[in-house]
Amino acid sequence: MNKKCLKAVLVIMLFFIMLLNNLIVPYNLFKRNSNNGVNNPAQEIKKASVTLWSYMTEGNISVVAISADGQYIAAGSEDKNIYVFDRSSSTPLWNYSTGNLVRSVSISADGQYIVAGSEDKNLYIFDRSSSTPLWDYTNGERVSSVAISADGEYIAAGAYDGNGDADFNIANIEGSYGLGVQTGDWIPSVSISADGQYFAAGSWDHKVYIIERWGNFDWSYTTGGRVNSVAFSADGRYIAAGSSDNMTYLFYNNYPPDPPYNPSPSDEATSVSNSPLLRVNVSDQDGDPMTVRFYDAFDDSPIGVNTSVASGEIASILWSGLSDGTIYSWYVVADDGMETTQSPIWSFKTNTLPNAPINPYPSDGMTGLSTSPLLKVDVIDLDGDSMEVRFYDASTDTLIGTDVDIINGSSASFNWSGLSESTIYSWYTVADDGKNITQSATWTFETEYKDDTPAIPGYLPMVLTSILLISLAGLTLYLRRRIDFNFQ
The missing domain is CATH 2.60.40.1220 (Immunoglobulin-like)
Incomplete structure (x- = not known):
């Protein structure tokens, strides 16, 4: 095949490829359009371009915010007004006139609360049901940026005095307001974590600032340029920041341990x-x-x-x-x-140790005790603890017995039975308050001697004496008679 024929074949093949491509593309578009408009780029663009409504103010709209469900919209205008809308109507629910252009607005996730900052040096808080502020705060500086937590409980604001000083302030919805940290320049952006635990600010002093709820400074980071924007992730764990150094920064926000x-x-x-x-x-x-x-x-x-x-x-x-x-x-x-x-x-x-048990009975050295004496001691615990008092035979350190739940200042006792007669015994006690123990001194006593001989009745000696005297008298009489008889 010569070169002319080869070129002709290539041209014909290219023609058929182009023709086939033109047939396939319309077919694919037809298939998408026939599926109830699903995945139809033309329809998606058309839907996105639908304007539900618009509203004209008397000045440039400098800032807008919308609730999480898209139901409520807030706008700040250079005509010095704050506007609040329900998405169902272009007529504002209300508007509020401030003393200067409205620089920033923010709205809670449910649209219940609206916060706005104005160059009239005021921070305004509204309930969406009324154009009368719940409260407003004048801090002497132009409010450049505001944010409200998703639950509407906490508010952050950046304010600038125009002379190189700016305040990053925080508040709660009830109006408790205070300084979080002072920065060195304009604060164009603030953000709050969803749980209201952390607050972020971006400043033209080149820094990103993070503070904890109620103003405890957490950390800051210095970038290479003016920080124009900051934002928290939904869980508050990550912070993004954009700077005029052409850099985007991402930070991990570690939560410190809770106080033990x-x-x-x-x-x-x-x-x-x-x-x-x-x-x-x-x-x-x-x-x-x-x-x-x-x-x-x-x-x-x-x-x-x-x-x-x-x-x-x-x-x-x-x-x-x-x-x-x-x-x-x-x-x-x-x-x-x-x-x-x-x-x-x-x-x-x-714990204070129990005092050593005192006032023993039998007292030390006592004699004539029965063979089943009742041992007793007084116990004291300065902490007022109840005590267990144990009684021991000192000769063998064996336990005699225990008295329990003895209150401070009372007596403990135990009967020591089965002792021998006329025997010396030694004993001691231990007071235990459940934490510490204290041992008493060692004491002794002697048991009594018992004579088992039957007792002689009291009258018997007299009877015996009388019998003896009578017997002696009789014997004397007998002897006299014998003597007299012999002499006769």
Whole structure:
């Protein structure tokens, strides 16, 4: 085949390919259009271009916001007005006139609350049902940016005085308002995490600022240019920021551990063992495992540490070698590897030993005791603890018996039976308040001697004496008669 024929064949093949392509594309479009408009690009564009309504104000619209369900819309205008709409009508539900152009508006997820910032140096809070502000706050600076949390409970605002100072302020819906942090320049953007726990601000001083609820400064990051915009992810874990250095930044917002709670011993507990097991509950919103350190609050010296404690679990450490009847204080620090949180300081008083049992009966050295004496002692515990009192044979240290639930200042007793006569015994007691024990002195007593010979009646000696006298008299008379008889 020569070159001319080959070129002709190629031209014919190219013609058929183009013809086939023109036939296939209309067929595919026809198939999409015939499926009730599904996946029809032309229809999708047409739907997106439908204007439900529009509303003209007397100035440029500088900012708009819409509720999560699209039901309510708020707009701020350079005509100094705040406008609130229901999507069903282009007629505003109401409008409110401020003293200057409205720089920023924000609306809660359910559309219930609207917050607006104006260059009249005021921050305004509205319920959508009324054009009368729930409250407004004048801070002496132009309000450049505002945000409201999804639940409508917390508000953030950026304000600028035009002289190089700007305030990043936070508030709650009831109107408690305060300074979060001061920045070095205009704050064009603020944002709040969905749970209202964290607040972010972007400033023209090149920094991104993060503060915790009620103004506790968390951290800041310096970019290479003016920060024009900041935003939180829905879960509050990530923060995005855009800067005039042509960079987009993404930050991970670690939640610190919650303050350790539910201490044992409880705060201001008394009668605590002198080797107590310290225990606390720990939790972390991120679910991070924690290192939990226990400290003596008196000198901040470490008591001990638990590692890899899971969120929601209990950390514990034994604090041994404490003195009796002494007040101790302690605290705990939970560390998730990125941030730490310290607990409050708690205190407790160690147990005071029971006093040594006193006032024994039988008293020490007593004699003539029965072979089943009732042993008794008085016991005292300065903590007011009830006690168990144990009685022991001192010669063998064997237990004689126990008296329980003896209250402070009362007596304990036990009957020691089966003793031998005329025998010396020794004994002691131990008072136990459940935490400590105290032993008494050792005491002795002697049991009595019992003569088993039958007793002689009291009258018998007289009878015997009389019999003896009579017998002697009779014998004397007999002897006299014998003598007289012999002489005769």
